[in-house]
Amino acid sequence: DAMVIQNPRYQVTQFGKPxxxxxxxxxxxxxxYWYQQKSSQAPKLLFHYYDKDFNNEADTPDxxxxxxxxxxxxxxxxxxxxxxxxxxYLCATSRGDIGLTDTQYFGPGTRLTVL
Amino acid sequence: QKEVExxxxxxxxxxGAIASLNCTYSDRGSQSFFWYRQxxxxxxxxxxxxxxNGDKEDGRFTAQLNKASQYVSLLIRDSQPSDSATxxxxxxxxxYGQNFVFGPGTRLSVLx
Numbered sequence: 001d002a003m004v005i006q007n008p009r010y011q012v013t014q015f016g017k018p019x020x021x022x023x024x025x026x027x028x029x030x031x032x033y034w035y036q037q038k039s040s041q042a043p044k045l046l047f048h049y050y051d052k053d054f055n056n057e058a059d060t061p062d063x064x065x066x067x068x069x070x071x072x073x074x075x076x077x078x079x080x081x082x083x084x085x086x087x088x089y090l091c092a093t094s095r096g097d098i099g100l101t102d103t104q105y106f107g108p109g110t111r112l113t114v115l
Numbered sequence: 116q117k118e119v120e121x122x123x124x125x126x127x128x129x130x131g132a133i134a135s136l137n138c139t140y141s142d143r144g145s146q147s148f149f150w151y152r153q154x155x156x157x158x159x160x161x162x163x164x165x166x167x168n169g170d171k172e173d174g175r176f177t178a179q180l181n182k183a184s185q186y187v188s189l190l191i192r193d194s195q196p197s198d199s200a201t202x203x204x205x206x207x208x209x210x211y212g213q214n215f216v217f218g219p220g221t222r223l224s225v226l227x
Binding site for chain 2: 041090100102103111
């Protein structure tokens, strides 16, 4: 089945130790998104790629970076995780057209714990 | 005013009742509307999408859209305890092919 895959599902890191989260998709979608979601809050968009074009949200901290080496893969790098970065990180994809039926599909998420 | 607003809940309904979840949006240019269900600790799962004014039914779920009032709702008939989750309303602004905006979500609790 076509899908969005995230690895690992659970990640534990130490304060200040860099961490990389991975997302891959078999939907061949143009757009890949990274969201941060904390408990009882809505997903917060960090940034997205339309193909190779990177779009950063204005309030995304510099501590968060992303790479998209090809259509299928996208990575979230947290350079120096703080305790406040503990959250669920969600990857999503969409076709990226202006058609009515374009829809976002989410991966299962990575739960990040910072010790 | 936030772009997409929902009652935060929790909304509690007895098993077998109709649960009604509401969402309003501020951008009149919005064209596509989505309801996601999110169980605790899991990622959002798409359950309904709607693009035209009126009702759209899928099993026990009915989405209703009123663009004049900038209002979209989700009805869940014969609610089951397994429907207990947070329901996220999302809006796609069609002028921006990549831009989906989420509401804060409504937590639904279906009581056995």
